[in-house]
Amino acid sequence: MANPQAELNNGPVAAAMLAAGIGCLVLGIITCLAQARKAIGAAINFYYPTGPLGGKTMVAIVAWLVAWAVLSSKWKEASVDFGKMFMVTLILVGLGLLGSFPLFFDLF
Amino acid sequence: MTLSLTYRETWAVIHGMMLGSLFLLAYAGGLAELINLSSVWSTEAGVIKRVRRLKIGTRVMAVVAWLTVITGTYIVYPWYRANPPAGADLTMFPRSLLLSKPETAEWHKFGMEWKEHVAWLAPILATAVAYMVTKYGVRLAKDAQVRRAVIVLFTISFCTAAIAGLFGAFINKAAPIH
Numbered sequence: 592m593a594n595p596q597a598e599l600n601n602g603p604v605a606a607a608m609l610a611a612g613i614g615c616l617v618l619g620i621i622t623c624l625a626q627a628r629k630a631i632g633a634a635i636n637f638y639y640p641t642g643p644l645g646g647k648t649m650v651a652i653v654a655w656l657v658a659w660a661v662l663s664s665k666w667k668e669a670s671v672d673f674g675k676m677f678m679v680t681l682i683l684v685g686l687g688l689l690g691s692f693p694l695f696f697d698l699f
Numbered sequence: 700m701t702l703s704l705t706y707r708e709t710w711a712v713i714h715g716m717m718l719g720s721l722f723l724l725a726y727a728g729g730l731a732e733l734i735n736l737s738s739v740w741s742t743e744a745g746v747i748k749r750v751r752r753l754k755i756g757t758r759v760m761a762v763v764a765w766l767t768v769i770t771g772t773y774i775v776y777p778w779y780r781a782n783p784p785a786g787a788d789l790t791m792f793p794r795s796l797l798l799s800k801p802e803t804a805e806w807h808k809f810g811m812e813w814k815e816h817v818a819w820l821a822p823i824l825a826t827a828v829a830y831m832v833t834k835y836g837v838r839l840a841k842d843a844q845v846r847r848a849v850i851v852l853f854t855i856s857f858c859t860a861a862i863a864g865l866f867g868a869f870i871n872k873a874a875p876i877h
Contacts, residue, residue, distance in 0.1 A: 601845065603834055604830070604831045604834050604835055604845060607827045607830040607831055607834070608827055608831065608848060608852065610827070611823050611824050611826070611827035611852065614823045615820050615823060615824070618816065618819055618820065622816050638773075640773075640776075640777035640780075640781075641772055641773060641776055641777055641780075642780060644772060644776065644815055644816075645772060645773070647816070648768075648772065648819045651819065651823075652823075655823055673844055673845060673848070674844060677844075677848045677851075680848075680852075681851070684820070684824070684852075684855060687820060688817065688820065688859075691813070691816035691817050691819075691820070692813060692817075693808065693809050693812040693813050694809070
């Protein structure tokens with residue numbers, strides 16, 4: 592029988608939303624780091640034909656999926672302040688966009 | 700009359716004109732469904748139908764977004780960035796061709812550098828949107844806060860894909876994949 596309380600929980604959707612923001616942020620950070628330190632760019636050059644791009648995106652995807660798994664398990668049956676989580680997500684996505692913008696990451 | 704494309708051109712078409720365009724075009728339909736989902740404007744049966752279409756549409760868009768970035772990064776991009784051997788015809792090496800002239804260098808330094816990174820935000824956000832729509836279902840019609848969040852993330856996903864698509868089209872015009 593379905594748990595009526597569980598149906599009201601917004602934790603799982605907030606977890607998916609916030610994890611996406613974290614994934615975007617990590618992509619922005621790793622892009623700046625790879626630009627600032629050539630050694631990092633070389634270290635994440637997992638597949639030579641794509642250069643560091645493949646590694647940057649792989650790191651971001653792993654961070655996103657790990658964050659989603661952790662937050663989902665934590666908020667599986669919880670309700671969170673959705674408005675606050677949405678604002679945090681927008682900030683993380685915004686920072687991710689900034690970090691992946693060439694005029695910004697070329698500063699490093 | 701012969702209409703032919705090389706193997707590389709075919710993949711560039713699949714990546715940009717088929718998968719990328721499908722994602723961008725589907726956005727308008729998805730946005731209209733989300734905006735019109737408000738329970739004020741819809742009957743209960745109408746909401747159920749709209750949510751069913753939204754679930755299918757957002758899932759398909761997420762899959763298409765992933766296929767677009769994967770084909771772009773792992774199939775087309777290696778041809779774009781390949782280093783030419785000494786004395787090679789640069790028309791077969793788009794990045795080197797762009798960088799060889801000051802008037803086209805920014806297409807790589809700014810356009811391609813932005814496109815290749817920002818494009819990856821689209822599938823991450825599209826997946827979150829698909830999950831939120833699937834998980835929340837008909838409750839989206841009543842919960843304006845969550846619906847607004849879905850619309851905003853959906854729109855950011857579209858914008859990142861549009862930036863990538865726009866620069867992809869321009870760069871392929873300046874230095875095509877052959």
